[in-house]
Amino acid sequence: MDLINAALSKYVYVVTIFLMVAGLFVVVARANMIKKLVGLSIFQSSVYLLYLGPAKIFGATAPILDSDYTAY
């Protein structure tokens, strides 16, 4: 069970990295500018995911203060 959980939690990072690499590949390898732009936006949002992924806490909520919630 722990192993499955560990694999699942790595999966998130692996997909994030895959998105990043795919975006990079599109930017480098495709000649068309529109495609480069879409690739760039993929790359950019995967960077967000790389920041957000490690910061997720199960059972916590968004960082907007409310007296009913304690974990952010």
Place this chain on the structure above:
Amino acid sequence: MFALAAGAIIVAMALVVGRAVRGPTVFDRALAGNSVGMLAILLLAVMGFLTGRPEFLDIGLVYGLLNLIGTLAVLRFFRRGDLAPDEPEQES
């Protein structure tokens, strides 16, 4: 019950994304894109109830209001005449 709904929405999303990836015409993709946006809104709402904090419907509202723009932009693009059907064999 909300967990079940979330599961159903995600399965539906997977199916619709499959339609968007497969095409075959650009209009099919636009339709699928519209539906994915709609399912995303529903998923956000259900997620809110699932995690017990349903205040964040603003994102769903944004999608609801702005989804139309993306679809109309695609359609208007074709109105100007440069249609590129995906598959040449789609000619009927």
Place this chain on the structure above:
Amino acid sequence: MEPLIDIVSGVFVAAGAFFVLVGAIGLVRLPDLYTRIHGASVIDTAGAGLLIVGMMLQAGWSLVTLKLLFILGIFLFTLPVAGHALARAALREGLEPKLTHDRRAPAGDAPDAAEEA
């Protein structure tokens, strides 16, 4: 009162989830664009409507209910517009609806063999 509302909203949500699935299957399985729009509209109306009503029952009288109501209103308003524009644009671009047989014309009048390709 509370358990009753829970049950009713659960029924609504389950029905909504069912229709969302049905619509998605329709979107994938139906043969051409014009019929697929029907599938999408099942999600837009029956699925979304029932789900949102279920959630509104769960939320009680609050800002959340109001927002859900707005979302439902926006759905019922923009999605038909989008679907209408889509079908119209597709038709104008010459995407023919797939017809097995045309009831208006006598058989053999309109060559429709090409549709089967």
Place this chain on the structure above:
Amino acid sequence: MELLISFALFTLLGVVTVAIVSQRNLVAVVILGSIYSFLIASVMVVLDAVDVALTEASVGAGISTVLLLAGLKLTRTRDYRGQDPNVVGALLAIAVGGALVWGSLVLPPFGAPDAPIHQHVAPRYIEGAGTEIGVPNIVTAVLADYRGFDTLGETTVVFVAGMAVLLLLRRSSLQSAPPSDDEQPAMSGDLVLRVGTKLILPFILLFALYVQFHGDYGPGGGFQAGVIAASAVILLGLTLGLRRARRIAPPALAHAMIPLGVLIFAGTGVATMLLGGDFLEYAVLAHEAKEGHHLGIMLVEAGVLVTVSGTMISLFYAFVERGR
């Protein structure tokens, strides 16, 4: 449950990305890009980052599709076929990916509450935002107050980027070519669309205001509100024709709004300096520190709103006018 939902959404993201990379039809690429943005906004909500999700939603749902298609009109609709597989690109991607995977091995498990990211400044902000700033939304507190200077930098970046694109795309004069006669409103024949647009426009604008002023208490803020307001103008231009849009939001006004917002932002900072505080130290703006913070955040968000919406509207005009 959260783990399963994120698992499914991440898988879908991967599928869409593969489709984008392999798809040749550029219109399809743009549509898939908008689907990607829908998915990523859902992922961000699952990851509890509602402000970023709202930004992604407001940009990805309308504006980016419109601008990409407008750009597409200037180029061609097909990525040309038969380009040889790019060995250098593939090698580079594999190398970067390998390095990143290697680095990710030491990342904490997904969803762990004791991850290092929560040990340093985050508790400080969570403690301080309520008592020092008096704003429930910690993201707004950090963005507009603790890190106000950085946000000024970001606004300046938006300003510079907008200016650069305008300089590249604009025709000779500010008023550009007078609206030509071939400009029939795009879908003018379509009653349903016209009425639909007219009915939904006020709600979009109203919602932009809600996002702007509710940003202290929920997700939202100047940037998102600016994008949503600009979307209203873009929708108007798309369905009712460019001339109508130009009359309601003249290009000259949009151009003027770009520097004006930066001016409001920096002016707030200068005002606090004149009142005896540091640059962007909002506490001196009012008698009470919390009042001052509130006022300062509102002014700064207004500056961001003005710059962002001006930039988006100007970009739309620049692209569309160039395309005809």
